Amino acid sequence: MSLDSLLFQAVNGLASASGLFLVAAGLSIIFGVTRIVNMAHGSFYMLGLYLAVTLAPALSPWIGGAAGFWGGILVATLAVALLGALVEMVLLRRLYRAPELYQLLATFALLLVISDAVLFLWGPEDILGPRAPGLSGAVDLLGRRLPQYDLFLALAGPAVLLGLHLLLRRTRFGRLIRAATQDREMVAALGINEALLFTAVFALGAGVAGLGGALQMAREPANLAIDLSVLGDAFVVVVVGGMGSISGAYLAAVLVAEVKALCTALGVVDIAGYAFNMSRLTLVAEFLVMALVLILRPHGLFGRPQPPATTRARAEPAPAPLGRRGAVLVLVAVALFAAVPLIGQFFAYAPVLALDMVIAALFAASLHFIMGPGGMASFGHAAYFGLGAYGAAFAATRLGAPTPLAFAMGIGTAAMGATLFGWFCVRLEGVYFAMLTLAFAQIVWSIVYQWEEVTGGSNGMFGVWPQAPFDEPAGLYLAALAVTLAGLFLIRRVVFAPFGFALRAGRDSSLRAEASGIPVARVRWLAFALAGTLCGAAGALFAFAKGSISPEAISVGRSIDGLVMVLLGGVQSLMGPVLGAGGFTLLQDMVMRETDYWRALLGAVILAVVLLFPSGIAGGLRRAGNAR
Amino acid sequence: MNAGAPVLEVRDLTKSYGGVRAVDGVSFDVAAGELLALIGPNGAGKSTCFNIVNGQLRPDAGAVRLGGRVITGLPPRRIAALGVGRTFQVAAVFGSMTAAQNVQTALAAARGGTFDLWRPARRLGREQALDLLAQTGMAAQADRPASTLAYGDVKRLELAMALAGEPRLLLMDEPTAGMAGTERREMIALVQALTRARGLAVLFTEHSMDVVFGHADRVIVLARGRLIANGGVDEVRRDPLVREVYLGGAPTEARP
Ligand SMILES: Nc1ncnc2c1ncn2[C@@H]1O[C@H](COP(=O)(O)OP(=O)(O)OP(=O)(O)O)[C@@H](O)[C@H]1O
Numbered sequence A: 001m002s003l004d005s006l007l008f009q010a011v012n013g014l015a016s017a018s019g020l021f022l023v024a025a026g027l028s029i030i031f032g033v034t035r036i037v038n039m040a041h042g043s044f045y046m047l048g049l050y051l052a053v054t055l056a057p058a059l060s061p062w063i064g065g066a067a068g069f070w071g072g073i074l075v076a077t078l079a080v081a082l083l084g085a086l087v088e089m090v091l092l093r094r095l096y097r098a099p100e101l102y103q104l105l106a107t108f109a110l111l112l113v114i115s116d117a118v119l120f121l122w123g124p125e126d127i128l129g130p131r132a133p134g135l136s137g138a139v140d141l142l143g144r145r146l147p148q149y150d151l152f153l154a155l156a157g158p159a160v161l162l163g164l165h166l167l168l169r170r171t172r173f174g175r176l177i178r179a180a181t182q183d184r185e186m187v188a189a190l191g192i193n194e195a196l197l198f199t200a201v202f203a204l205g206a207g208v209a210g211l212g213g214a215l216q217m218a219r220e221p222a223n224l225a226i227d228l229s230v231l232g233d234a235f236v237v238v239v240v241g242g243m244g245s246i247s248g249a250y251l252a253a254v255l256v257a258e259v260k261a262l263c264t265a266l267g268v269v270d271i272a273g274y275a276f277n278m279s280r281l282t283l284v285a286e287f288l289v290m291a292l293v294l295i296l297r298p299h300g301l302f303g304r305p306q307p308p309a310t311t312r313a314r315a316e317p318a319p320a321p322l323g324r325r326g327a328v329l330v331l332v333a334v335a336l337f338a339a340v341p342l343i344g345q346f347f348a349y350a351p352v353l354a355l356d357m358v359i360a361a362l363f364a365a366s367l368h369f370i371m372g373p374g375g376m377a378s379f380g381h382a383a384y385f386g387l388g389a390y391g392a393a394f395a396a397t398r399l400g401a402p403t404p405l406a407f408a409m410g411i412g413t414a415a416m417g418a419t420l421f422g423w424f425c426v427r428l429e430g431v432y433f434a435m436l437t438l439a440f441a442q443i444v445w446s447i448v449y450q451w452e453e454v455t456g457g458s459n460g461m462f463g464v465w466p467q468a469p470f471d472e473p474a475g476l477y478l479a480a481l482a483v484t485l486a487g488l489f490l491i492r493r494v495v496f497a498p499f500g501f502a503l504r505a506g507r508d509s510s511l512r513a514e515a516s517g518i519p520v521a522r523v524r525w526l527a528f529a530l531a532g533t534l535c536g537a538a539g540a541l542f543a544f545a546k547g548s549i550s551p552e553a554i555s556v557g558r559s560i561d562g563l564v565m566v567l568l569g570g571v572q573s574l575m576g577p578v579l580g581a582g583g584f585t586l587l588q589d590m591v592m593r594e595t596d597y598w599r600a601l602l603g604a605v606i607l608a609v610v611l612l613f614p615s616g617i618a619g620g621l622r623r624a625g626n627a628r
Numbered sequence B: 001m002n003a004g005a006p007v008l009e010v011r012d013l014t015k016s017y018g019g020v021r022a023v024d025g026v027s028f029d030v031a032a033g034e035l036l037a038l039i040g041p042n043g044a045g046k047s048t049c050f051n052i053v054n055g056q057l058r059p060d061a062g063a064v065r066l067g068g069r070v071i072t073g074l075p076p077r078r079i080a081a082l083g084v085g086r087t088f089q090v091a092a093v094f095g096s097m098t099a100a101q102n103v104q105t106a107l108a109a110a111r112g113g114t115f116d117l118w119r120p121a122r123r124l125g126r127e128q129a130l131d132l133l134a135q136t137g138m139a140a141q142a143d144r145p146a147s148t149l150a151y152g153d154v155k156r157l158e159l160a161m162a163l164a165g166e167p168r169l170l171l172m173d174e175p176t177a178g179m180a181g182t183e184r185r186e187m188i189a190l191v192q193a194l195t196r197a198r199g200l201a202v203l204f205t206e207h208s209m210d211v212v213f214g215h216a217d218r219v220i221v222l223a224r225g226r227l228i229a230n231g232g233v234d235e236v237r238r239d240p241l242v243r244e245v246y247l248g249g250a251p252t253e254a255r256p
């Protein structure tokens, strides 16, 4: 590696950093004022990019190449800002008082809807944008040719940073934003039109993200995976930079992008006789940067610690022990599920569906364990599902391990991943926890996607068939049922053991728990690891059930499926996630066969649930019950 | 144990927030069996002192010793394990549990049973939890959800939880805040009786002067982070500096 290739990559890194920064800055501004983490922020970026690659060529014949290119960027930015304003007025305005989890889910539903809308409007193929007129050449620097457009983008980031800085410091609008970020009550007390301020802020944040996307048109093709990959990166940037700090976001974006660029520049290096392709390690590098910053500065580079709340604002309901009637119902349900292979002779499809339900039940119950008693709503639970699935698939196909051993190795992989990532995640609360879990899941997904030799890349792994006696549908099904029941039983024991009480204690009041001698972080960590391990078991079962595993099966979408299952069933009861998983699987199975736009439909279902029951389904039902 | 030896020794504690010295070179001792009142106007630095002693905050300078051992900088859970129980100015309990379960959870933590993943918690330590609740006058409320308790009862529950760790030192930040006159006196009399029976060292803050002068063994006075008086009840009551601090913008109840 030479100095000039390093320089080349450094400029390249700065260019990427600008895009990342624009998304993260918008996310940060919106969060500062509205306290909502906008999961659809990557979608605004993606929309900006799609609109620009469509508008620029369309405008060019009318107003000329250069004007068309820049005009396309401008119009795309404004259109996305307008959409942001619309979203705020129609959707978010109803959610400011809803629980955090619901806000996150609603904006994620938006992500799903936008994603399918883009698929509908632009189709599944990548779309290449035009090159920038006047900036398509290269500049000679130290004998190396640097693309002009990269240089331009590298400068665009700091320019926007400066612009935002001036906006926030020098204008009345900016002063209002800062006032609202520091003290929301004060803004209301001063008689400022809050609704208008929030709409404007959302439009600003969305527009900045849209601009970030539009600017990338000369560098990368528009594609449908961008929304989630950008969102994951933006979360990393925000967590590293410190939530609410614009300068922190820029610094973090540069740090992350430069470390990635450095890995690419290093190429293949020899370490202790082994050749390592460093460019493959970009994602691991991103993880390491984040890990290092969070160890040294848990609230990010420029973030301030939030003062711990003495107690939760509202008391969570206690998980109810099973009554006599409940116990009978559970026994009947278990008997029915155990009998499914018998009716399988008549309805061939029943065992397949029942197997999906059983796996989903374990997946959802493991998520519920940290979400309900632990109060930690993970947006990245799919990571451990994926580690379990890939671990088992790898052991079964590449290592030729017998089925039970491969299954155990899948669980072990998930346990290791959950233990490692959990250490970082449990230190954060609320939306920060949600963002970090999602970022880790995105990293796992990307590693799986890129590490072709081991994971099969985008195709995944095939031929993950179990050996006798699990090669028979009934054998595998009964084994899965046994594993799931064992998992549910374990969770139940733990929830009602002192550990479960300590976990709830940390959730209810971490100050009180610590003062009573409960090591809250360690309790959460163990709970997280346990949930990840059980989730890994579900993933391993999934790999054997399908005979294959691909990155798609472990994407963020699966994490959200889990959240929806838990919410459908109700967070307060241990049976909730099991019922929710069953209902969700049935619904998905019915709808998915009917339409290609399953995600948009799921988004609509989530939005309906969130808007109709803004205080949670259980709360809504309770209110309905009281009204009667 | 040597009767007069201090359980808690605080030396030259200092803590600043930005430019504000919340606690400024504060030193004092608390002996076993002693009920020491820490008083001072709002914002004097009382809660900050508590939070440093219990490990929630790290001081900029100074040392805290418990039974001769330096505990400065240890996390709250370690300090709790060494025998320091506390209650909060804004009472904090576990809202999703019953009163008895709150105490049982505190008991399990004190006995190192937090990581018991298997045994049902329902009966573990229940007898002792009921006993503690009875001692704090909460027997009738044992099986009510903590989130439905009246504020005064939450404070009693917190006291029972603090006692579950069998502390040597009890820190109580405004144990009677939000209570009516008679309830106040009952609560402090309860604390007094419990500490006498157990030989506990107690450090408490209080805004109600009749509570302080009626029950404390000794009083220390903080004003703007500095310790301005330390002595017996009568001595402090007569101290001209204390009178000045309390008469300048003082609440009416401050006058004994
Ligand atoms: N987290 C913080 N950040 C900044 N300043 C703080 C913080 N906590 C306390 N202070 C300041 O430190 C000083 C002491 O506060 P402290 O809460 O210890 O007072 P106090 O004596 O307990 O008052 P009160 O009687 O109202 O409870 C006050 O000036 C307060 O504003």
Ligand SMILES: [Mg+2]
Binding pocket: B046, B047, B048, B089, B173
């Ligand atoms: Mg105080």
